[in-house]
Amino acid sequence: MSFLAYKTKLKLNNQQKTLMRRCAGYNRWLWNWGLDLKQKAYAEGIKLNKSQLRKFYTNHVKPLYPWQSSLSSKIYQYAFIDLDEAYKRFFKGLAQYPRFKKKGKSSNSFTLDASGKPIMIGGHRHKLPFFNWLKTYEKLPICSTKKVTFSEEGGDWFISFVIEVDFLPTEKLVDKVGVDLGISKLATLSTEVIFENPKAYAKALKRLARLQRDLSRKVFQSHSWYQTKLKVRLAHRKVADIRSNGIHHLTSYLAKNHGAVVLEDLNVKGLMKNRHLSKALSDAAFGIIRTQTEYKCERYSSELILADRFKPSSQICSNCGHRQKMPLSVRVYSCPECGMKKDRDLNASLNLQSIVAGSVTLRSVDGVLPTVPCEADSKRQSSLSSFG
Ligand SMILES: [Zn+2]
Structure with missing residues (x-):
């Protein structure tokens, strides 16, 4: 219960x-x-x-x-x-x-x-x-x-x-999935399912930025300052709502459809020091995703595996294990050893998928990728928290 x-x-x-x-x-x-x-x-x-x-x-x-x-x-x-x-x-x-x-x-x-x-x-x-x-x-x-x-x-x-x-365990379509949490995309799954950041989110962010600019030009505590202040507050809430819905969508999909979910145990605090990344990272709200995935996995009887945060999942070839530097601007992983070419985030998610609970070694992924229909559950989540 x-x-x-x-x-x-x-x-x-x-x-x-x-x-x-x-x-x-x-x-x-x-x-x-x-x-x-x-x-x-x-x-x-x-x-x-x-x-x-x-x-x-x-x-x-x-x-x-x-x-x-x-x-x-x-x-x-x-x-x-x-x-x-x-x-x-x-x-x-x-x-x-x-x-x-x-x-x-x-x-x-x-x-x-x-x-x-x-x-x-x-x-x-x-x-x-x-x-x-x-x-x-x-x-x-x-x-x-x-x-x-x-x-x-x-x-x-x-x-x-x-x-x-009472939550009943759901039928799992895939045994195990690796999840690369991203900046431009919310998440890339090793099953090639991609969760984009909602378009409405970028739009709401833009509007918020514009309103904040407007507010800074108004006379402090004037009538129109208060009016704009109210609009800013509403725009803030809209951004938060869209983000929260997107994250619920992702975490429900992960927990319901996969026997095990591998997430990177990111050191969010460490990453926050990098000023360029920090805004996008806090927007993607890694911490919230992790917490939600944790309780939803428990709810639907799937396993959550946290991958070592020091393991460079984006630098290693998911096919042969070769390792190379991957600056953020490089979007495709091209392996000089085995010739594999894969989207950077997909390659990272495949590395995560191959991680076994408690292990620190990466092994190459062989075999065919499992495929699942690219539709996430559409049930709108209004629950803000869960316990029990
Ligand atoms: Zn390779």
């Missing part, structure tokens, strides 16, 4: 947005009230736990604030649970001492449940506690969850929840 965490943007009308903000404001009020009371009680030598807080609040405080009864009572249950957790993390040394939430500075969020009943999610419209029907931009798989959290980011509202899932 694994857990999948979803977070996706809500499609709200103004009335719903106002209600969301009121709920988040209530949550902030409760947190601050609870924190204040806990501190005062502690000064008197009394430790208040979450159920004592809740009892005191419902019997003696809530009746004083009529506006609070129009909002969901789930909000205060979770506010006190969150406060309790914050204290626990503090005492374990995992977090700072809980602080008061400030309007506009702290994150706007709150959590609801359906009193133990499952909350059904699926499609574009979802029946949720307190709000009744709410829409998401993204079509969600049919599933159920126990609680949902709403949060605001830059004026947009998001819903997040966790579902339990």
